[in-house]
Amino acid sequence: MPRARRPIRSEMGWSTPDRIVVRGMDLPGEILGNFNLGDMAFLELTGRVPNANESKIFNAMVVTLVEHGITPSALAARLTYLGAPEAMQAAVAAGLCGLGSVFVGSTESCAKMLVEALPDAQAQADLPALARRIVQGHRARKQIVPGLGHPIHKPVDPRVPRLFAIAKDTGYYGSYAGLIQLVQQEAERAAGKALPLNATGAIGALCCEMGFDWRVCRGLGVMARAVGLVGHLLEEARAPIAEEIWHRIEDEASEHLRPEQ
Amino acid sequence: MPRARRPIRSEMGWSTPDRIVVRGMDLPGEILGNFNLGDMAFLELTGRVPNANESKIFNAMVVTLVEHGITPSALAARLTYLGAPEAMQAAVAAGLCGLGSVFVGSTESCAKMLVEALPDAQAQADLPALARRIVQGHRARKQIVPGLGHPIHKPVDPRVPRLFAIAKDTGYYGSYAGLIQLVQQEAERAAGKALPLNATGAIGALCCEMGFDWRVCRGLGVMARAVGLVGHLLEEARAPIAEEIWHRIEDEASEHLRPEQ
């Protein structure tokens, strides 16, 4: 018996010889000249045009994640470019491959945690009780609470108060932002050490405020970092460091093995 | 004799416990809330804040390249997500890997061609003569002229007149835009068939107008497509098509080999 065919459909866009339509909007006529890149990302993810407040908070969330100096991801991209300068797209791809559970994935885990604790943002909820339950649950399972802690930014990640100020200005500081701040206080109290809310935690909460699917969260980091990686590769093309890094590490890593010269 | 060490330096950004600085600007204090994602990309690439005209034309250039429906790149990303939904970053990476010489690289080749033909944008130049020389050179070497031709958009790629209109509005329609349009006319005449200027050609010319290194060009397509691919993967998560594509193609591709059942 042959397999039944299921239809193949996408709503992302279509083209004819004289038209290009993206999410229902005419690209040349309605989008170009009117949308900035963050608004275009919003359209891609939601299928609609952001209003002024949505545009402001969404652009701030994504811009936050573009550049953080010499990260492992930037190093991977630069070392890849050293071997294949003719394929810059592959160097950006290599840099993105490491945006997993350790560095960017926590946005996603944080949003998932918050939306599972508070499925209905409009409901009356005892946020302090929810915060305690979240922290106790993670401690009982010996899991870290996603979105908390930072190796450098202590006692406060400086991006967080700014993001929350923009959220208040634009009307996106609500129960999820409040909840993650209570979770942070509770977790810090329980751990007895500094556990600052970090940028991925704040952005995870803001994704919930905007009604985004938690699966969107990692995508925000990925698109933002793609922008930043192109910046790093342009610098690498002009003022290269990858070859020097390679030789230094190779020398040191094998020094104990090589015969004395 | 030990290898001499060379210094390792980057100007992209730095952090201390309470500060994050990107290209010399304070991220929370000066960037967040003020920059849209396209402006942030401009800062990454140039090290400075775009003015209003630069912001408008640059955002339009990048936005143009975000979404073009079901492309090979979008399909590669979706098929990758099917096997590793927990690693969305790798699916975006897979989608980017194909942005090479055939689809996105032509922006780069076009910019390189234009800037080599006209190294000084301010110089008086005989643009029609330059255009003829470019076309004759490519024909003599049996090379296609980068930035011309499109499988669907004929006789005009609808993105091009809109991009050039925005360029005129913002003061970025100059010698390079003029030259690529003369090249298009000359190439079409020489070939005796429709060879529309496509979006990658127009964007390559606009990169020259803005004084960008031609190596930036491919990067614009890569960052834009990363945004679009996240949109495709969110749709794939909600309304999947990759599995159906796989089964159909697998069935058809091996039908001539499998024994009758």
Place this chain on the structure above:
Amino acid sequence: MPRARRPIRSEMGWSTPDRIVVRGMDLPGEILGNFNLGDMAFLELTGRVPNANESKIFNAMVVTLVEHGITPSALAARLTYLGAPEAMQAAVAAGLCGLGSVFVGSTESCAKMLVEALPDAQAQADLPALARRIVQGHRARKQIVPGLGHPIHKPVDPRVPRLFAIAKDTGYYGSYAGLIQLVQQEAERAAGKALPLNATGAIGALCCEMGFDWRVCRGLGVMARAVGLVGHLLEEARAPIAEEIWHRIEDEASEHLRPEQ
């Protein structure tokens, strides 16, 4: 206070002008001409030369995973090659990116499950009781048992009896192989439907038999598939299918959106 430096060391290999040493062995003098590619992989993973039995079973395990026709991974690689034929490495990379939790990761999960249930292969253990506990635990947590089930190969995955026959020949059919077969029977009984042991499950068990870290398992699939993807890309270069796939899917996916022509 400056950060304390930790040493950077690797045991993989080293070079001087006239020598190349890999895992302590002279590459030209001891390895080339003596090792096949599977033996070299064994050396990379274990730091030692396989004996004849190890070579036979290990090569069989890896060879099993090289080629399975038109998979999502092969399609992603081919669609990537369409856009960047000058960067075949990136097309292989794109194909590998999807070897995650759904298709290849189950080898890893299966090995982890077995080694956690039976940490000491030499210990006397009640394997049927262990198998019941594993299946009950997964059912209670509503998790699927890794290594079981296959969309096509029913009631028996034909690779499994052959792999286990080779394992018996070479002395690698022990408690882990026995345990996964008991788990399979128990899971099938509990589910009341066919749940064949698949190749990833058998290979996961054999990794345990050989004393490999469960983290090696996914790597076996990744290296094997890299070999297979090069095969697919060579076929794509000679008898391309990616462009046809693209056009068909694009047409169908957007048919409901495009105006009638």
Place this chain on the structure above:
Amino acid sequence: MPRARRPIRSEMGWSTPDRIVVRGMDLPGEILGNFNLGDMAFLELTGRVPNANESKIFNAMVVTLVEHGITPSALAARLTYLGAPEAMQAAVAAGLCGLGSVFVGSTESCAKMLVEALPDAQAQADLPALARRIVQGHRARKQIVPGLGHPIHKPVDPRVPRLFAIAKDTGYYGSYAGLIQLVQQEAERAAGKALPLNATGAIGALCCEMGFDWRVCRGLGVMARAVGLVGHLLEEARAPIAEEIWHRIEDEASEHLRPEQ
């Protein structure tokens, strides 16, 4: 007018519930237990079983490229694994992305150069004259001759004499191997400095001897390196160095920017 459909066909393999066939051979019955991983790669690329000589030289060629210590590619893979240890496949993919024109692509360029100079291996040819023409052509175009020169291995790359010895043993030292050695001597004489034939040059020549399409060459490096990268990632999981590399480079690269502390 609707687009005409073209057929979609692949000869790589097929499956039914009880069979898996790869390149016309039964995987469980004919391949498993009989083929080593290098032989399987040969089958994938050529569609046929290697004889004993082909197996020996082909395995040696691929094994040569598996491991070369701490390369940029190994570093990119390790830095990627640091951020996404749950997605080892993506770390291998990142490591492969840099196998482009600088490090591995020269195999391909060398094979292409040789086969264009000597399209028919059986023809009587004046090899010294061909070698002179090749070197003069590259010098006139200011191009480097692919396959020559090495940053470390001087005056002889120790892999080359061993590979050519195996080629002589197995009957694969012919006109292409002879030609590349003449090219090396001619290039060294013309340059007036050491330009050793490197492993990629020797392997490029041997690909020609075996009648492989030059497009296969890069693939040999890609599959071999995938094996090596899995080895590096297993070491990284057990004795990590990526985090230390990251912190050191980040500190040094931004030291001139950060305020004194």
